Amino acid sequence: MQYYSEVAFFIEFTIFMRLRKYGGINYLFEPNEKLVGIVPRCVSGFHYYIKIVVYIGYLLFATNRLSSAINISAYNSVNISLWTPSLMKKIVLIKWILPIFFVLPTHAWPYFEYWFIVTSSSIRLANDEESTALVAYVDGIWCLSTCIYCMICYLVTCILIRKNWKRVNTDSKTLAQASAERSLLISAILSFIVLTLNTVVQVVTIVNSWGGMQDLLFIQDLSYPMIDLMYSHFPWALLSTSSVMRKHLTYDIKQFLRTTLKLDDASVNIIRVGPTTSPMTRMTTMRASIK
Numbered sequence: 001m002q003y004y005s006e007v008a009f010f011i012e013f014t015i016f017m018r019l020r021k022y023g024g025i026n027y028l029f030e031p032n033e034k035l036v037g038i039v040p041r042c043v044s045g046f047h048y049y050i051k052i053v054v055y056i057g058y059l060l061f062a063t064n065r066l067s068s069a070i071n072i073s074a075y076n077s078v079n080i081s082l083w084t085p086s087l088m089k090k091i092v093l094i095k096w097i098l099p100i101f102f103v104l105p106t107h108a109w110p111y112f113e114y115w116f117i118v119t120s121s122s123i124r125l126a127n128d129e130e131s132t133a134l135v136a137y138v139d140g141i142w143c144l145s146t147c148i149y150c151m152i153c154y155l156v157t158c159i160l161i162r163k164n165w166k167r168v169n170t171d172s173k174t175l176a177q178a179s180a181e182r183s184l185l186i187s188a189i190l191s192f193i194v195l196t197l198n199t200v201v202q203v204v205t206i207v208n209s210w211g212g213m214q215d216l217l218f219i220q221d222l223s224y225p226m227i228d229l230m231y232s233h234f235p236w237a238l239l240s241t242s243s244v245m246r247k248h249l250t251y252d253i254k255q256f257l258r259t260t261l262k263l264d265d266a267s268v269n270i271i272r273v274g275p276t277t278s279p280m281t282r283m284t285t286m287r288a289s290i291k
Helices: 001-019 038-070 085-097 101-108 129-167 172-210 218-242 242-263 279-290
Strands: 034-036 114-118 123-125
Touching: 001 038, 001 123, 034 038, 034 129, 038 085, 038 101, 038 114, 038 123, 038 129, 038 172, 038 218, 101 129, 123 172, 129 172, 172 218, 218 242
Parallel strands: none
Antiparallel strands: 034 114, 114 123
């Protein structure tokens, strides 16, 4: 579910923000031209719409981490899940429809002005001070609220996992649970760090707007790497905490090299991916069978 919003965010940001900022589409326009109309308004509106969609994804991810910590036995399991298909359908609808009601007031209001300014090196997206401040408030409130909610969820997650570590010491499932809890905690912390950095940028943007927006372009430059992290960090967080995903990725890379370079199995040393159980689980099973 989060995959589609992050891919849409990546495509939107690459085409309408990065290429525009660094002159990738300047050849389509005349130099020193000012473009006023629906296109600048739609570009800005879709950018903030997809950001809110991603924020909702953060909320869902934090809730998922918390629910997994409450029921740690369901983590990495396909048989037990609180996230039923019917619930997921409702969540998807809410995730993609709700942001519209926050974007329309700031971009459909006819008295707000949005325009493109074509320079020799870039195409700047500009708007009047009132709409700039209002958009910054809406974006900042969403970001700050998401950060606070995730902070609470991740804090409770850490407490629950810490309690479980102290409570379980001699159980036969200790090793497997410890591995799952570690993955759960690390993925939660990585996501929260990215969200916190983005929140700092949004707060600075709001504070700067109170002073007349003198350094707004600098803040926009600072926000670019933060946005890159927003739509790209989830796969890395999961990859760094899931041994199953790392195995599958390694196998896929070896298969790709074998097919592309026309190598034999011995050259690539392909290892078939077995059952999706962690090494800790297999070690525990072996010990139990020996006993």
